[in-house]
Amino acid sequence: MKQFNSIEKRESFEVLNYQIRACEKCSLSVTRKHALTGEGNIDARIMFVALSPGVKEDSENRMFIGPSGQIFNKLLHAAGIDRDVVFMTNLIKCILPKNRKPKMNEIELCSQFLDEEILIIQPEVIVPLGYYATHSILTKYHADPLTQEMSFKNINGQLLILDGMKVFPVTHPSALLYNPSFEPETIEKYKKLKTF
Numbered sequence: 305m306k307q308f309n310s311i312e313k314r315e316s317f318e319v320l321n322y323q324i325r326a327c328e329k330c331s332l333s334v335t336r337k338h339a340l341t342g343e344g345n346i347d348a349r350i351m352f353v354a355l356s357p358g359v360k361e362d363s364e365n366r367m368f369i370g371p372s373g374q375i376f377n378k379l380l381h382a383a384g385i386d387r388d389v390v391f392m393t394n395l396i397k398c399i400l401p402k403n404r405k406p407k408m409n410e411i412e413l414c415s416q417f418l419d420e421e422i423l424i425i426q427p428e429v430i431v432p433l434g435y436y437a438t439h440s441i442l443t444k445y446h447a448d449p450l451t452q453e454m455s456f457k458n459i460n461g462q463l464l465i466l467d468g469m470k471v472f473p474v475t476h477p478s479a480l481l482y483n484p485s486f487e488p489e490t491i492e493k494y495k496k497l498k499t500f
């Protein structure tokens with residue numbers, strides 16, 4: 305695998321981010337305000353992969369600044385992880401209207417950008433947030449059929465080694481908006497990230 309130095313990473317992201325911002329590969333380009341590019345430390349060891357931008361993120365063109373972002377910050381803080389040291393991105397770069405589920409073709413088309421981001425960042429641990437990001441990462445890293453068929457509940461907070469990559473699926477912060485009682489157990493899962 306090609307190793308990028310920091311200058312090459314920056315240059316590669318400039319090209320990739322330009323492609324993302326201009327992308328019209330699927331119909332989500334019609335309803336978005338912004339196609340969000342990944343954000344954070346390009347030398348990060350931990351890469352978080354959320355599903356898609358929320359309303360505030362779409363409007364202001366920033367990752368994790370809406371209600372889910374507030375919870376994400378709280379989880380990171382409780383886990384003792386500085387937001388400045390991680391990289392954050394989305395499986396789907398454009399907002400999903402009315403919070404609807406992503407379609408298979410949208411995941412297939414947009415995850416090509418995620419593949420590029422992973423190639424450039426070369427994280428030590430990928431942390432998919434929630435069901436869709438997790439199953440896309442499991443497919444990318446050829447998880448065995450048994451793991452692929454497991455419900456998200458059974459792999460949430462479990463470290464998986466897939467094709468040499470550490471994958472650590474955890475609860476998406478937005479889940480705590482609807483189920484605040486999950487917060488203590490979710491904090492414990494995020495804390496495990498410090499040990500990797």
Ligand code: SF4
Pocket residue numbers: 324327328329330331332333339396397398410413414
């Ligand atoms: S969701 Fe992804 S593939 Fe679809 S238009 Fe946006 S950036 Fe392009």
